[in-house]
Amino acid sequence: MGILSFCFLVFCIHELVSAQITTEPSEVAAINKLIDYWGLKSKLNLTTDPCTPGASWAAETANPRVACDCAANICHITHLKIYALDISGELPRELFQLTELMDLNLGQNILSGSIPPEIGNLLKMQYLSLGINNFSGLVPVAFGNLTKLKSLSFSSNDFNGPLPVDLGKLTSLEQLYIDSSGVSGPIPQELSNLKSLHTVWASANGFTGKLPEFFGTFTNLTTLRLEGTALEGPIPSSYAALTKLEDLRIGDLSGEDSTLDFLVNLTSLAILSLRSAQVTGEIPSQIGTFPNLQSLDLSFNKLTGSIPNTFEDSQSLHFLYLGSNMLNGEIPSNIITPELRALDISFNSITGNLPANFAKIGQSLNVLGTLVNGDGLLDGKASEISRCLISDNKCTEKFPVNSFAVKCGGSQQISSNGVRFDDDSETLGASSIYTSSNNNWAVSNTGSFISNPNGPQYTTHTASQITGTFDSELYKTARVSPNSLRYYGLGLRNGRYNVELHFSEIQMDDSESWKGLGKRLFDIYIQGERVVQDFNIKKEAHGSKRALVKSFEANVTNTNIDIHFKWAGKGTCCIPFQSTFGPLVSAIHVSQVSNVSGSSNDNKKQVGRIVGITLGVVAGMLITASVFYLWWVKKTPEHMRVSTDSPKKNLTSV
Numbered sequence: 001m002g003i004l005s006f007c008f009l010v011f012c013i014h015e016l017v018s019a020q021i022t023t024e025p026s027e028v029a030a031i032n033k034l035i036d037y038w039g040l041k042s043k044l045n046l047t048t049d050p051c052t053p054g055a056s057w058a059a060e061t062a063n064p065r066v067a068c069d070c071a072a073n074i075c076h077i078t079h080l081k082i083y084a085l086d087i088s089g090e091l092p093r094e095l096f097q098l099t100e101l102m103d104l105n106l107g108q109n110i111l112s113g114s115i116p117p118e119i120g121n122l123l124k125m126q127y128l129s130l131g132i133n134n135f136s137g138l139v140p141v142a143f144g145n146l147t148k149l150k151s152l153s154f155s156s157n158d159f160n161g162p163l164p165v166d167l168g169k170l171t172s173l174e175q176l177y178i179d180s181s182g183v184s185g186p187i188p189q190e191l192s193n194l195k196s197l198h199t200v201w202a203s204a205n206g207f208t209g210k211l212p213e214f215f216g217t218f219t220n221l222t223t224l225r226l227e228g229t230a231l232e233g234p235i236p237s238s239y240a241a242l243t244k245l246e247d248l249r250i251g252d253l254s255g256e257d258s259t260l261d262f263l264v265n266l267t268s269l270a271i272l273s274l275r276s277a278q279v280t281g282e283i284p285s286q287i288g289t290f291p292n293l294q295s296l297d298l299s300f301n302k303l304t305g306s307i308p309n310t311f312e313d314s315q316s317l318h319f320l321y322l323g324s325n326m327l328n329g330e331i332p333s334n335i336i337t338p339e340l341r342a343l344d345i346s347f348n349s350i351t352g353n354l355p356a357n358f359a360k361i362g363q364s365l366n367v368l369g370t371l372v373n374g375d376g377l378l379d380g381k382a383s384e385i386s387r388c389l390i391s392d393n394k395c396t397e398k399f400p401v402n403s404f405a406v407k408c409g410g411s412q413q414i415s416s417n418g419v420r421f422d423d424d425s426e427t428l429g430a431s432s433i434y435t436s437s438n439n440n441w442a443v444s445n446t447g448s449f450i451s452n453p454n455g456p457q458y459t460t461h462t463a464s465q466i467t468g469t470f471d472s473e474l475y476k477t478a479r480v481s482p483n484s485l486r487y488y489g490l491g492l493r494n495g496r497y498n499v500e501l502h503f504s505e506i507q508m509d510d511s512e513s514w515k516g517l518g519k520r521l522f523d524i525y526i527q528g529e530r531v532v533q534d535f536n537i538k539k540e541a542h543g544s545k546r547a548l549v550k551s552f553e554a555n556v557t558n559t560n561i562d563i564h565f566k567w568a569g570k571g572t573c574c575i576p577f578q579s580t581f582g583p584l585v586s587a588i589h590v591s592q593v594s595n596v597s598g599s600s601n602d603n604k605k606q607v608g609r610i611v612g613i614t615l616g617v618v619a620g621m622l623i624t625a626s627v628f629y630l631w632w633v634k635k636t637p638e639h640m641r642v643s644t645d646s647p648k649k650n651l652t653s654v
């Protein structure tokens with residue numbers, strides 16, 4: 001009897017609840033069509049009412065997730081999440097019948113086509129995430145209808161054209177994620193209405209015009225990222241009001257110079273990166289006193305004066321990048337604090353001795369191209385090259401070599417055509433230089449993966465076969481860097497060289513998945529000249545895990561060669577995983593071009609067999625040119641040394 005009534009009671013309650021739920025029938029029909037359309041039946045089998053209380057698919061962590069609001073007599077679908085399940089195709093019209101949606105997350109899929117204007121029907125929307133998809137066309141004007149939006153994301157898509165001015169109507173917006181979305185043109189003045197913004201990720205877009213003054217009125221901003229655009233300086237002084245900023249990254253600017261004066265009151269900063277931002281003047285001493293500052297990157301600018309000694313008292317700073325500026329004075333003797341993990345002062349006129357405790361971060365200390373007495377830190381050849389790179393030092397080599405080859409990020413290998421690629425498997429730090437055991441080359445990395453500081457350290461590998469080559473193994477490992485990766489050939493006979501660079505995209509996928517949507521873009525400089533801009537391995541090789549060899553000609557005039565891979569803020573940041581960006585290189589082979597054969601193709605077959613070439617008068621001319629070149633390298637930030645595109649003459653014709 002007891003059991004019966006218990007069962008009966010359960011039955012009763014169930015019936016009662018079912019009777020009470022009524023979900024708006026048009027929404028039930030729409031959600032079922034969506035589930036059909038995206039083939040999600042096996043993951044989300046809505047045989048009962050989608051708004052059934054306590055349904056497993058309504059849980060916050062469910063994916064797919066459907067959750068409802070039943071506060072009124074009728075239930076409405078308010079939350080829909082289909083995240084990282086590789087749903088594809090265009091957005092179906094049924095989606096826009098879910099007019100009570102306030103939270104829609106379709107992030108990390110391969111949705112494509114343009115976003116229909118009906119998106120503007122979803123007037124209750126507060127959180128809209130369409131990031132990491134394959135949407136194209138213009139950013140819909142109808143977004144401007146969604147005035148309740150607090151968070152809007154369409155990062156990492158394939159849109160084109162400008163941002164619609166209607167975005168200026170979204171005055172409740174607190175978070176805007178539009179990095180790497182494909183948009184271009186000026187940032188509309190109407191966006192100045194978005195005073196509630198506290199997070200803006202807008203890097204890696206084709207924005208033009210000046211950095212908007214009005215960002216300086218968004219006084220609640222904690223995060224602003226604007227790297228890798230075509231925006232022009234100066235950084236407006238209005239930004240001095242953004243005292244809540246914790247993470248500020250502006251870089252890769254052209255146009256007018258900026259000073260750092262606007263920073264002095266931005267004391268909440270934890271991450272500050274103004275790399276390649278045309279910054280001049282001195283480093284304000286206040287920066288060293290910011291109590292939360294962990295990462296400071298002011299590299300590739302035109303800063304003058306000395307390094308403020310306030311950094312000596314910092315109890316927060318982990319990473320300090322000041323490389324490639326015009327700083328002078330002595331290196332502060334206590335700059336290596338207990339907290340500091342990496343220091344880059346390379347390519348500055350800084351003098352003095354290494355701090356006594358340099359061994360603490362010895363693996364992450366770069367003083368190359370400075371006047372700092374690096375004895376004890378740099379290996380013999382590295383300190384030699386360091387001296388070759390400063391002032392007008394003319395270097396000579398008693399036993400010059402005419403080629404070298406490096407298996408970047410991997411162990412020694414002999415290629416199918418007999419070239420021995422040296423081991424380069426040493427673990428690099430966040431600001432380090434390593435010289436090969438044969439002293440023929442050195443490698444340096446500067447940059448830390450800020451969002452992933454304990455992640456894979458500057459090498460990557462794959463177990464997959466690499467196609468398009470007889471030397472698959474050569475491409476299974478590679479060096480990567482979040483900023484600047486540089487190889488120096490050392491002790492070379494002066495003359496004309498062929499530089500063969502081997503690439504294969506092994507971190508980014510090319511599959512029919514959101515994981516295949518990543519874009520890696522970086523620049524290549526040889527001997528200080530930019531030889532490739534916005535290099536995209538996957539695109540040029542027509543896929544991932546395919547070999548690609550690029551050859552360049554270069555002149556060695558002072559016994560060394562500088563091959564520089566540099567990130568300019570472009571591409572996606574985080575596909576298929578955090579911190580997937582920046583330069584990647586698999587192998588390097590540099591060999592002198594015989595004066596017999598001018599063509600670099602013939603040259604490949606002669607690797608290792610070329611004997612000494614005396615250049616006589618020609619060498620004399622090149623060295624004279626190199627004195628100017630080194631002076632120029634010293635005085636001019638790299639990004640300003642625009643390639644002159646001079647016609648490549650055959651050496652024998654000089």
Ligand SMILES: *[C@@H]1O[C@H](CO)[C@@H](O)[C@H](O)[C@H]1NC(C)=O
Nearest residue numbers: 040041042043044045046047
């Ligand atoms: C959905 O659930 C019903 C009832 O539980 C079941 O009969 C049906 O096979 C399920 N469909 C799928 C595609 O799993």
Ligand SMILES: *[C@@H]1O[C@H](CO)[C@@H](O)[C@H](O)[C@H]1NC(C)=O
Nearest residue numbers: 117118119120121141142145
């Ligand atoms: C914007 O919302 C209004 C209702 O407030 C609606 O009539 C209009 O069609 C919507 N516009 C777009 C572009 O969706």
Ligand SMILES: *[C@@H]1O[C@H](CO)[C@@H](O)[C@H](O)[C@H]1NC(C)=O
Nearest residue numbers: 194195196197217218219220
């Ligand atoms: C800034 O944030 C504060 C606290 O959250 C809030 O009261 C204020 O309205 C915000 N200011 C703007 C312009 O949105």
Ligand SMILES: *[C@@H]1O[C@H](CO)[C@@H](O)[C@H](O)[C@H]1NC(C)=O
Nearest residue numbers: 237240241261262263264265
């Ligand atoms: C920094 O704050 C001080 C004190 O409020 C003020 O006098 C000064 O003008 C501010 N500096 C900048 C650059 O805004």
Ligand SMILES: *[C@@H]1O[C@H](CO)[C@@H](O)[C@H](O)[C@H]1NC(C)=O
Nearest residue numbers: 110112134136511512513516
């Ligand atoms: C993205 O869309 C383009 C067409 O716009 C298409 O060629 C490409 O294959 C799509 N990518 C994926 C991963 O679906």
Ligand SMILES: *[C@@H]1O[C@H](CO)[C@@H](O)[C@H](O)[C@H]1NC(C)=O
Nearest residue numbers: 594595596612613614615616
């Ligand atoms: C190559 O250059 C060297 C030095 O100028 C010269 O002695 C030699 O004859 C040249 N070889 C040829 C084949 O021109």
Ligand SMILES: *[C@@H]1O[C@H](CO)[C@@H](O)[C@H](O)[C@H]1NC(C)=O
Nearest residue numbers: 553554555647648649650654
């Ligand atoms: C190398 O030097 C020769 C002779 O001065 C010149 O013609 C050629 O353009 C230079 N090549 C490069 C890549 O600078």
